[in-house]
Amino acid sequence: MSKMNNPDPVKEILQFNQTLDPRRLKLKFAAMRNAEFAFLRGTCHLFYQNLPGGPVLDRGPLSWISGDLHFENFGSYKGDNRLTYFDLNDFDEACLAPCTWELLRFLSSLITGIGSLGLDRQAGQALCQRFLDAYREQLGEGKPRWIERPLATGLIKDLLNSLKHQKRSRFLDSRTQRNAGKRTLTIDGKKALETPAHEEEEVRSFLNHFAREQKNQNFYQVLHIADRISGLGSLGIKRYVVLVEGRGSPDGNFLLDIKEARFPNPPLFLSTPQPVWKDDADRIVTLQRQLQAIPPALLTPVRIGGRPFVLKELQPSEHRVNLLLGKGKPRRLEKVVTAMGELVAWSQLRSAGWRGASGREQLIDFGRDGLWTQELLELAQQRSGLMRKIWRQYCMAYDAGIFDQNTP
Numbered sequence: 498m499s500k501m502n503n504p505d506p507v508k509e510i511l512q513f514n515q516t517l518d519p520r521r522l523k524l525k526f527a528a529m530r531n532a533e534f535a536f537l538r539g540t541c542h543l544f545y546q547n548l549p550g551g552p553v554l555d556r557g558p559l560s561w562i563s564g565d566l567h568f569e570n571f572g573s574y575k576g577d578n579r580l581t582y583f584d585l586n587d588f589d590e591a592c593l594a595p596c597t598w599e600l601l602r603f604l605s606s607l608i609t610g611i612g613s614l615g616l617d618r619q620a621g622q623a624l625c626q627r628f629l630d631a632y633r634e635q636l637g638e639g640k641p642r643w644i645e646r647p648l649a650t651g652l653i654k655d656l657l658n659s660l661k662h663q664k665r666s667r668f669l670d671s672r673t674q675r676n677a678g679k680r681t682l683t684i685d686g687k688k689a690l691e692t693p694a695h696e697e698e699e700v701r702s703f704l705n706h707f708a709r710e711q712k713n714q715n716f717y718q719v720l721h722i723a724d725r726i727s728g729l730g731s732l733g734i735k736r737y738v739v740l741v742e743g744r745g746s747p748d749g750n751f752l753l754d755i756k757e758a759r760f761p762n763p764p765l766f767l768s769t770p771q772p773v774w775k776d777d778a779d780r781i782v783t784l785q786r787q788l789q790a791i792p793p794a795l796l797t798p799v800r801i802g803g804r805p806f807v808l809k810e811l812q813p814s815e816h817r818v819n820l821l822l823g824k825g826k827p828r829r830l831e832k833v834v835t836a837m838g839e840l841v842a843w844s845q846l847r848s849a850g851w852r853g854a855s856g857r858e859q860l861i862d863f864g865r866d867g868l869w870t871q872e873l874l875e876l877a878q879q880r881s882g883l884m885r886k887i888w889r890q891y892c893m894a895y896d897a898g899i900f901d902q903n904t905p
Contacts, residue, residue, distance in 0.1 A: 506543060506887045507894045511903050513542050517733025518724070519904050520690055525732040526904070529888075530895045534567075534610035536888040537881075538729045541565045541590060544602065544884060553872040557597035558855035558863050559769060561784055561848040564590025565730060566599050567606030571837055572817040573656055575810075576791030581660060583644040583653050583818070583836070584789050585844055589731055589758070591784040593769050593853050596845055596863070597873060600632065603841070604877035607834070609884065615825035623827070624834050625877065629870050631838030636864025639857055641843035643790030644836060651832035656818050666748040668813030673721075673740060673750075680747050682723045682740050689723040689738055697722045700737055700755065703801045716751070718742035725754065734759060735804075738811060752811035753795070757804060772852050778805035787851065788844040 514522055529536045537544065541564070548554060563570065563585050570587040604625050611621035635642075642648075646657040672688065673680040684691050692700070701719050708717035718741060725738040735757040743751030758777035774780040778798035786792045795810040823829035842864065849857040863869075894900065 506890055507899060509543060509546075510540065510891065511900070514733060518735070521724070521726060522733040522904055523901075524726065525729060526895065526900045528729055528732075530892055532613070533885055533888050534606065534613060535729060536891060537606055537609050537884050538567060538569065539732075540884070540887075541602075541730055543887060544605070544880065545598075548598075549876070551872070551876070553869045553876065554595055554597050554601070557595035557869075558859040559593055560596035560599070560845040560854050560860070561788060561851070562592065562594050562596065562599035562845070563588050563788065564592050564594070564599075564602075566603045566841065568603065568610065568820065568834075568837065569606075569817055571840065573660060574793045575812050577794050577796070578791055579794070580645055580791070581657055582789075582791055583649060583657060584840055587728075588781050588785040588788065591781060591788070593771055595769075596855075596860070597869070599841060599845075600629070600873060601877055601880065603628065603837070604874065605880045605884070608877055608881040614820055614823070614830060616827060616830070620827050622874070624830060625874055626870075627831050628834045628838040629867075629873070631835040632842045633864045633867055633870070635839045635842035636846065636860050638864075639846060639861040641790070641846040642839070643843065644840065650836070651829055652818050652820070652823055653833060653836055655822070656816060660813070660816065663813050665813055669748065669750055669752070672738070672752060675747055678747055680720065680740060680750055682721045682738060684723055686726075688726055690726060692722050692724045692737060696735070696737075699802050700739065703799070704739065704741075707799065715742055716744070720746070720750065725756075727754075731756070731759075735806075753808060754811040755799070755801070755806050755808050758798070758807050770853070776800070776805040778807050781807050784848075787848050790843070790847075 525539055529539045565587060570585060571583065572586040573581055573583050574586060575581050607625055607628065608621055644653065646661070649657050669680060672683060674683050682689055700722050704717050704719050708714045711717060719739060720742060721740040723738050725736045726732070727736065737755045739753040739755060741751050741753060743749045758781050760777055782796055782798040785796065793809050794812065795808065797808045799806050799808050818833060820830060820833065823833065845860060846857060848854050849860050
């Protein structure tokens with residue numbers, strides 16, 4: 498397992514984020530101060546450092562994992578077949594690793610965030626066990642499935658049904674302003690910031706060239722570009738929202754999400770040799786297409802200014818399930834957690850035997866053998882406790898102004 502090069506987590510956080518956009522970095526640091534779960538989300542690089550060795554982590558079958566699995570990294574989206582799905586939705590840190598690394602990250606997030614869901618420790622442990630049971634059951638069956646609207650239940654069904662009749666115009670109105678029949682992006686400091694002029698020109702130039710290679714060139718006609726504010730772990734990297742002509746102004750307009758692809762947190766890559774990718778956008782897009790049941794619309798690896806980016810449609814159907822609707826209701830939350838365990842198993846089965854991953858038979862055997870689950874649950878408790886301790890150190894440093902002093 499990898500070792501932490503710097504034993505001071507405050508210095509480690511500053512160093513890891515030092516090249517990010519200061520405007521969005523301040524938002525990230527503030528969010529990490531406000532909640533322990535937000536801190537866990539924003540410090541994936543710390544989570545994987547100093548992982549203890551042991552059979553449950555070292556001997557799990559190799560699998561392609563998303564790398565940063567927590568209960569907010571699942572959501573709805575419209576696939577390239579125009580149907581709406583619920584699935585894992587973040588692959589920035591996707592890599593080849595023991596399958597138990599993915600489970601450990603998710604369980605630790607559930608333990609850390611359980612208080613915000615109105616449940617006590619005992620109920621949280623029961624949810625963790627339910628996640629593992631669902632994962633093992635589907636892994637043992639050896640057949641990947643998927644969740645779309647007719648197959649969904651509980652809070653996930655409510656989410657997908659709520660999106661069924663959502664109009665594009667309403668979604669566009671939530672992100673843009675209209676004047677004389679034309680739209681422009683809303684620069685509100687919450688979802689979008691003004692893009693520096695030189696970056697705007699770079700993105701516009703790229704899209705003009707990109708459009709010439711597409712069947713419908715006019716679709717990609719740029720109307721407005723802004724810096725996008727979204728997520729937490731990646732908040733601060735270069736990311737743009739682009740308003741394009743789409744199928745015609747004003748309500749046929751589309752929004753594009755263009756996000757820089759960076760080399761993922763190094764600890765994920767040190768224990769297992771990785772394939773050679775063209776660049777990180779190629780890695781992210783290739784693995785997302787492999788691990789999801791159906792990839793989202795327009796998902797494409799691109800290069801802007803010599804750097805890799807991932808381009809996809811920003812959709813009205815792209816939402817997380819609101820677990821707070823199940824606050825204090827274990828049975829409602831149990832259905833969601835069960836679905837999440839199933840989705841993780843299905844994603845790993847889709848990539849079984851592919852580019853270095855263990856074969857399907859090894860995953861099936863691992864799922865049917867439940868002897869490892871207790872050790873993993875105990876390790877998740879330990880990991881959550883360690884991250885809570887580091888968060889308290891972070892809060893003290895943040896309140897002392899250290900992060901303001903070190904953010905330009």
